[in-house]
Amino acid sequence: MPRRTRRDEAHHQRRKEVLHAAGGHRANDFRCVGCRLTVSVRAPGTAHRNHCPNCLASLHVDRRIPGDRDSACRGRMEAVAIFARQDGEWMIVHQCLSCDELSTNRIAGDDNVLALMQLALKPLQDTERASRTLLAL
Amino acid sequence: MSNTSNTLKIHTFTCAWCGLTVTRNAADDSVRNHCPSCLHSRHVTDHVEGGPSDCEGRMTPIAIAVLRTGDWMLVHRCVRCDELTSNPVCADDNQLMLMRMAVRPLAQPPFPLEALGSL
Ligand SMILES: [Zn+2]
Ligand SMILES: [Zn+2]
Ligand SMILES: [Zn+2]
Ligand SMILES: [Zn+2]
Numbered sequence: 001m002p003r004r005t006r007r008d009e010a011h012h013q014r015r016k017e018v019l020h021a022a023g024g025h026r027a028n029d030f031r032c033v034g035c036r037l038t039v040s041v042r043a044p045g046t047a048h049r050n051h052c053p054n055c056l057a058s059l060h061v062d063r064r065i066p067g068d069r070d071s072a073c074r075g076r077m078e079a080v081a082i083f084a085r086q087d088g089e090w091m092i093v094h095q096c097l098s099c100d101e102l103s104t105n106r107i108a109g110d111d112n113v114l115a116l117m118q119l120a121l122k123p124l125q126d127t128e129r130a131s132r133t134l135l136a137l
Numbered sequence: 138m139s140n141t142s143n144t145l146k147i148h149t150f151t152c153a154w155c156g157l158t159v160t161r162n163a164a165d166d167s168v169r170n171h172c173p174s175c176l177h178s179r180h181v182t183d184h185v186e187g188g189p190s191d192c193e194g195r196m197t198p199i200a201i202a203v204l205r206t207g208d209w210m211l212v213h214r215c216v217r218c219d220e221l222t223s224n225p226v227c228a229d230d231n232q233l234m235l236m237r238m239a240v241r242p243l244a245q246p247p248f249p250l251e252a253l254g255s256l
Contacts, residue, residue, distance in 0.1 A: 081212060083200035083238075088245035093200050093212055095223070100184075102212065102221035104199075113248050120246075123201045123209065123239035133236045 033059055033076045044109030051079065051092065053111045056119065060096040062103065073099050082120040090116065153179045153195040163227040171198070171211060173230045176238075180215040184222060192218050201226075201239045209235065 028041040034057030043049035048067045051058040056079035063070035075098025083091055083104075091104045107116060124130060149158050154177035163169045171178035176198040183190035194217025202210040202223060209226045226235060 080202040080210075081200035082242045083212070084242040084245050090242055090245075090247045093202060093221075095202070102223060104214070104221065107247060113252060117246075117253060120242045122203045125203075126207060126209075129209075129232070130236070133232045136232055 030059075033057055034078075049108055050105050051077075051094065051108075051111075053108060054115070056092060056111065056115050058094050058103075058105070060098065060101060071101075073101070075099055075101075077101075077103070079115075079119055081122075082116065090120075092116075092119070150179070153177055163229060165228050167225065167227060169227055170224050171196075171213065171230075173227060174234075176211060176230065176234050178213050178222075178224075180217065180220055180222075182222075184220070190220075192220070194218055196220075196222065198234075198238060201235065211235075 029038055030041065031038055032052035032055060034052055034055040037052055037054050039049065039052055039054075041049045043053065050062070050067075058077040058079075060071055060073040060075040060077050061069050073096060075096040077094040077096045079092045080095045081093040083093065085091055090107045092107060094103045094105060095101070148162070149160050151158055152172035152175060155172060155175040157172055157174050159169060159172050161169055163173075178196040178198070180190055180192040180194045180196050182188070183192075192215060194215040196213035196215050198211050199214050200212040202212055204210060210223045211226050211230075212221060212223045214221050
């Protein structure tokens with residue numbers, strides 16, 4: 001999928017310090033709790049992949065800081081919303097199905113474009129609400 | 138006199154962003170936690186520990202999450218401590234503001250939308 005250059009530049013701008021150790025090349029793979037895909041933690045655009053690039057699901061492992069792996073919950077986190085930061089970058093809001101905890105995460109360069117778009121369009125599927133808003137204009 | 142102001146404090150709050158005096162009880166009998174006009178909120182409950190939080194930071198609305206029931210939830214982030222919360226929208230919340238939040242990501246998609254043209 002072609003990406004805009006501006007986005008590519010943004011993705012290369014900084015490498016965050018990551019808390020997971022750099023183990024063997026297989027050590028950092030994980031199996032997605034949502035779609036069972038085997039996912040490598042190495043992702044274009046982020047130093048630390050925290051969600052599945054295919055279905056966007058995640059696992060509740062972090063407590064306060066992304067990558068701290070400090071949570072004992074291990075519940076499945078579902079992507080529930082997209083929002084745009086001040087600089088325009090898309091972020092995913094994840095919510096844990098076990099404990100309701102919320103987190104926000106940057107999208108990765110190889111995230112499923114369709115899944116992202118479906119998530120972003122979710123609020124607009126309520127055509128009745130959209131119609132009411134138009135009437136209020 | 139002081140009785141009146143105390144009663145006012147219990148039943149209303151002042152919006153941390155636009156200054157509007159907001160009644161805590163919404164028309165549909167639910168308890169309001171955000172301003173119906175600008176949708177901002179204040180960090181007063183600690184969701185991890187439960188009970189009150191002493192942060193009191195302003196909470197900015199960042200996203201609309203849709204429940205399986207189709208109901209909209211408003212996701213807030215505290216500008217002071219980054220805490221995230223999610224609360225149901227109220228029937229009399231500013232619909233234009235809500236819709237503005239819903240369409241905002243679509244104004245700046247991270248990929249060219251033409252990429253979806255072949256669906
Ligand atoms: Zn998956
Ligand atoms: Zn959890
Ligand atoms: Zn307000
Ligand atoms: Zn706070």
